Amino acid sequence: MKLLIKNEVLNVEKLVLIDGNSIAYRAFFALPLLNNEKGVYTNAVYGFTTMILKILEDEQPTHMLVAFDAGKTTFRHATFKEYKGKREKTPPELAEQLPIMRDLLNAFNIRYYEVDNYEADDIIGTLATKAVNEQQQWQVNIYTGDKDLLQLVSKNVHVSLTRKGITNVDTYDLQLVDDTYGITPKQIVDMKGLMGDSSDNIPGVPGIGEKTALKLLKEHKTVEGVYEAIDSVSGKKLKENLEQNKEQAFMSKKLAEIMLDAPVSIALDELKLGERENDELISLFKELEFNSLLDRLGMEATPSGTEEMEDLDVQSVNHVTEDMLQSPSAIVVEVLEENYHQADIIGLAIANETGTYYLSADVALKSDVFKSWASDGTREKYIFNAKRAVVALGWQDVVMNGIIFDVQIASYLINPSASSHDLADIAKRQKSLQVQLDESVYGKGKKRHIPEVTILSQHLGRKATALLELKDVLYDELQRNDQLDLFEKLEMPLSVILGRMEMNGVAVDGDVLREMGKDLSQRLEKMEKEIYELAGTEFNINSPKQLGEVLFEKLNLPVIKKTKTGYSTSADVLEKLQDSHEVIPLILHYRQLGKLNSTYIEGLLKVLHKKTGKIHTIFNQAITQTGRLSSTEPNLQNIPIRLEEGRKIRHAFIPENKHARILAADYSQIELRVLAHISQDANLKQAFNENMDVHTKTAMDVFGVDHTEVTDNMRRTAKAVNFGIVYGISDYGLSQNLGITRKEARTFIDRYFESYPGVKEYMDTIVEEAREKGFVTTMLHRRRYLPELTSRNFNQRSFAERTAMNTPIQGSAADIIKKAMVDMAEKMEEQNMRSRLLLQVHDELIFEVPEEELEQMTKLVPEVMEKAVELDVPLIADVAHGDTWYDAK
Template identity: 35%
Template sequence: MTAPVSISESADAAALPTLLLVDGSSYLYRAFHAMPDLRGPNGEATGAIHGMVNMLGWIRDHLNAEHAVCVFDAKGPTFRDAWYPEYKAHRPPMPDDLRSQIEPIHEVVKLLGWPVLEVPGIEADDAIGTLARVGVASGHKVVISTGDKDMAQLVNGRVSLINTMAKPPEVLDEAGVLAKFGVPPERIIDYLTLIGDAVDNVPGVEKVGPKTAAKWIAEHGSLEGVMAAAASIKGVAGENLRKALDWLPQGRRLITVKCDCDLTGHVSTWPGLDALAMKAPDLPGLLDFYTRFGFRSARAEIERLLKGQAGASSTGAPVTVSGAAVAPGGTGDLFADPPAPHTLPEAACVTSTCYDTILTWADFERWLARIRAAELVAFDTETDSLESMRARIVGLSFSDKVGEACYIPLRHEGPDAPEQLPLDEVLARLKPWFEDELRPKLGQHIKYDTHVLANHGITVRGYRHDTMLESYVLEAHRKHNLGDLALRYVGRAGLSYEDVAGKGAQQIPFAQVAVDRAAQYSCEDSDLTLAVHQALWPQLQAEPGLKDIYERFEMPTSRVLQRIERNGVLIDKALLQQQSHELAQRIMALEQEAYALAGQPFNLASPKQLGEILFVKQGLPVVKKTATGAPSTNEEVLEKLAEDHPLPARILEHRSLAKLKSTYTDKLPLMINPDTGRVHTNYAQAVAVTGRLASNDPNLQNIPVRTTEGRRIREAFIAPPGHVIVSADYSQIELRIMAHISQDENLLRAFADGVDVHKATASEVFGVPVDEVSSEQRRYAKVINFGLIYGMSGFGLAQNLGIERSAANAYIERYFQRFAGVKRYMDDTRAQAKAQGYVETVFGRRLWLPEINSGNGPLRAGAERAAINAPMQGTAADLIKLAMVAVQDTLDAEGRASKIIMQVHDELVLEVPEAELDWVKAAVPRMMASVATLRVPLLAEVGAGPNWEAAH
């Protein structure tokens, strides 16, 4: 059962039956623009369909309406077009992707049990206004679900508005209208007439906005009063009012909702409301619809309900079907509306009987017994820092049943903080449960909580699930924080961290948050994590390939990443400081050289000053312009100009060195953990849609390796005494994956024979024997090999090689003639991506491409390029994850002292005792090469040295 939305109403209205009027036209546009590129199984646009289904499911569950109707605008002109030919003239035509969804939306609304109404010649607003008047006359209270401000004119003691797409949903009664617009409902028409309606192309008074309109109406009582006082209103606003006096009556006529339309023939039994009685959903019809349009979780729920009906038919037991059951707001259908602010289903009420605050040992022991006996427990840590390696526990929450949770405050402080159980003793009693592999545990972003507990000497075992990773595997292109997951998958909204601790400079430490507020927040986190898991896990179980990605790749990777982060890497602080000093000297020298070349000092970091020097004083050609029309001085432009002019070359070098200095040589020493003497990066696992890891604080993946200065940074990543750094790197991994996926005979043969693949490509493209390929031809072939993987065009290849575009196109054409399997793969992959909205890695990871069918040409082209490359990048990401897990498991199984300290792109970096070096150099590349069997052999190359750079 779902708690109804609270709508304040007059005492006489409270007991009346409800007539619910849904402004379908208002919602379908907003739903479409919220998810314009969402696609169904056959590539058709479905964003508006998903939005409408979710909104209708949500509102049916939250408003107990005996009668309802979903009203849409009909095709063709209305009476307002006859009154004013310019009415809505500026509106762009309906997008094709939205037009194609109108008929399916009408179909599914009816299948959900809603009456549908569209009346030619009038707008949906007018039909709603007419029905509202009849509803009130027939003894109903009326709720209008809309996002259209014009409808506020209909509000009275028996008519209210609800906007379910506001966050949180907004309810407007008479007091709400006054609070929002500054005028009561009966003056909304006057108010709108003065400010006009740009969307419908109805002019108001020029430069008169909401505040001025509300002020005038308050002072003069009505539109008529304002018009009568026009001569006395001063300033530009008064002048504009006087200019508009002849227009305002017509504007008011256009804005007024017509409430006396003849609906005969459109609503049977008119003017009664019997035809608007809500019906039971058509479950078989919905099952077919949800299958056609890709509603995964909703389809599964319909199948469950149909089985329940079949079972009930044999026993006579009734089966109750709610709106959320057949139209689940936010259970994986990609567009969801939240419930009212912090309004949760009654089964998950946040009360003292549902959420416990543990302040006594008796309560602690009661909950400890519960979690020991539970099949699965979600838990969450509240801490004093977001830095996982330094965070200390402030409180803990646990949930073993949706809607029920407890919070154990441990380090809250302040005059109102209650006496709390001692931290060390609580953790000592919980430690056996935390470290028991057989006690199943669940979390949201479990890597962080594992670090936090490790800071207190607890090694967490028994993690079975991570909701962040469940969502990431299902829909890598979506957001995966708990707030978004809760709204998207279970239609629930909880408190945010800012709600309890404040924002920005006003934010307080969590230890200073009031215990009752902290308890609600933390209990919600554990409770919602459990609820989200119960929504996501069945979806993964229904997709064996994705379930395998989750269980074999992501969960083990999270475990290993936590170990890598905790290991950290030793940094030579003195060397970095020396490099920083040398960079500073070179940067200063470059500034002086730039001043000399420019003939004057200037700010090298100022695009405006640089533009004046380059394009005005020196007269260099303008390569590209910014959005404002100014000549661009971005890196691409400077690289082009640097081919022929010395000053742009100096600017580029200056920028590169300044970035190295600020990002690495200055910053890395400040990031050394004083407790360990090491830098501990954070690996973000649920960010890249390809499955690749992202590194931050510091970002180890962006250290430049093509310049001498960049490579010197890696010299500061060192091994401690008695150890060496070992680097094990997959060789040409994406080209090998291309050969495997495309099954191109020439590529497969080159790798099978151990031939230099770039020489083999050059041999095919240039028609010369492999042993006669020149270094220049090999360089060209290398650019072609890697360029085509990333979707490089003839134009891009020409720029990269510095050749004519016609020559570049000829090279690409010749490449595809010789490597026909690659061309076939690219064509097939684009078609597959367009048809299903995603591509897959070799192992079945799903790589979503939301823009693949976009009407925006550049976005669509970018998605097509990504479709070619994503399976290779994603498969490479899968392989390095398998390798990471295999290496770590072997190190543990053999009791080795060697440890992985970094994972960067296709490379594993280890810190190895000298005594284990020979074993590591032999075993690690062998393990990396054997984690999967492809049509070509995998090869990992290994190097060792006193620092990271030397290991290459």
């Protein structure tokens, strides 16, 4: 009988106990490393949360607890000090995620618990025993990846063991334990006593594996029974091993036995499942970028707390007058859609010392008085997301000049780690006039709508008034932080440049894309036939279920991972099988080409603007904590370059003017050059100052060879180490990148620091400085606050230390290319040039250059880029040009 929920007649309570560490490890290794825009690793948290949701949906428990190990040492170490001694140290990428899991459990209102000197297994065993000993009837379900817990299976206790993947489990009752092993759950301990457990470093008896252990237990029931009848044990070597390791066998049994009366002070009633804290969950899911989980929970991505506000005195005007347009004024230009290149303005608001005014889009855009004021650069304006407003007005042929303060950018510079830079959140942090979140006014997704005028005018009026209040507060804080130059000389002019780039757009030859799509479709069709021939059957290659059946049933390839619906055919699985069958590389290539066709060829064709026929991407200026720009709608920074077919997509990016060329300029190893400058490491500086290949130099030092002996593989490894150091990579991360062991990766990192001691000293020093100040800065005074540096939690502190090391490097590199963009814009304007900056892609700038300016720009661009800032090593910008973006590279 399966009891899913508390039944009033049977009075059944259902308790779910989860082995937190086991599920966390399973989630971490089942998913590729993922991180949110702030650089926080999230793959284990995502998998863990998915598992929690599945358990809640499937089990519908009345009571629930997640048990964690309290530390490395337990009472078992007193019996055997090498207990679990061979386990690898927890990867820092996982360790950093464990505190976030606890935050999520708090939001779900699920209790978690740990006891010093005991393991999660002991907590689970004790609580399961308490539950089944209660007078009322309890059903206990345990979730773990550890087979040791099968010893707890009983009539009312089931154990769900995770299989490959995240949410796939096999649930063991008494019958399944018997069917699988032919012994009782209590004999699992005896089995471990005989065969040991390598994962826990339990020795057992040498030479005895699972098969032999089970055979002995079926005959003699227990370890004690085996030794009582030792004379009847057949097999000279087996008997000899048993006799010589008797003490070890009994010790191993003792180590494997889960304690059922551990000092667990929490009562069963305290485990009652409470109502989840939706606001906290929404906030966490948004921060972690778990949008699919928000949808799965059926929750709006807008926390509550938008209580009634007193109406503000907002005047709705049908005619714009000069009296309304004082200087300075705060202005709100409201666009409902995220992609403001494709959206209409739904209303405007202006606030100044004369009052707050609401203007419909129709009134404002038809008013010559408003247009004249908007374009007048001497009339000072405060705004939120200047680029968005300028571009939205630009599409309506209205020019906006005179913006001297952008509240969004100011907030972002003051604290880029803040979870949100929405105006409502900024106002709340600064205790300014309360502003509602847009989603609480307009709704979300398909429910999004334009509200009635009275609501819209109040909302926009409050926004404009808040901007007026926030300007001075944020200005003063920028001044205190020594960030006014960063704000006024870099980020504010950059927003104008980015707006201009977005409005100009990038010309794309749709015919080239369509021809590429046609070619890819033909190649895919041909590859399909080759795959069918190699597989010996026709099937839907894009169906994971059908592909799995062909690979693992028809071709009998080894099963790497299973999912709820069958065999996993994910990319990482297929990569591990590449040498198993000649069809696998073909399938991988087929998938790559298929993604190119659907995501990039068809995807780019879909976003060509109806009016211009060009692509108008959106550059996000206030998102990343390092200061880097990102690109969306579409993401032009993510066009594939590893695959030749992917690189060819750049053939479609062309000059708008047929008498122009595409010029591309990118910084050479800018982050490593910044590292050399900041760390002042003599060897690293020497490599750049003498124009050496820094990856070859590192390979020589790490491998201890002459430059003539450096192989391509050595240089590849050195390159991974060089850039890995910049990003604070761990031995685990490097081992995953290079496909080597963690020990080998650790050796490479240690040798790197021996070769570049100044870098090691910098890493140590910057962490200490950050701990004292509470933040790190870039060369241009961009800040990143790291309160976790003083956390008592080792995992949180480790993440903050790694961030302290790499943020000044990555952030300074981001500042440098932004400075180059501003400097280039000034130079082109000074020299009255017709060349235009089209795109910024990481460390690369893309220009459209008329043929008559080509020689001038070929000299000017690297000259300006290399002088953007002064370093103790040369900045190098490589420049090339061609008929298309592809040809320029």
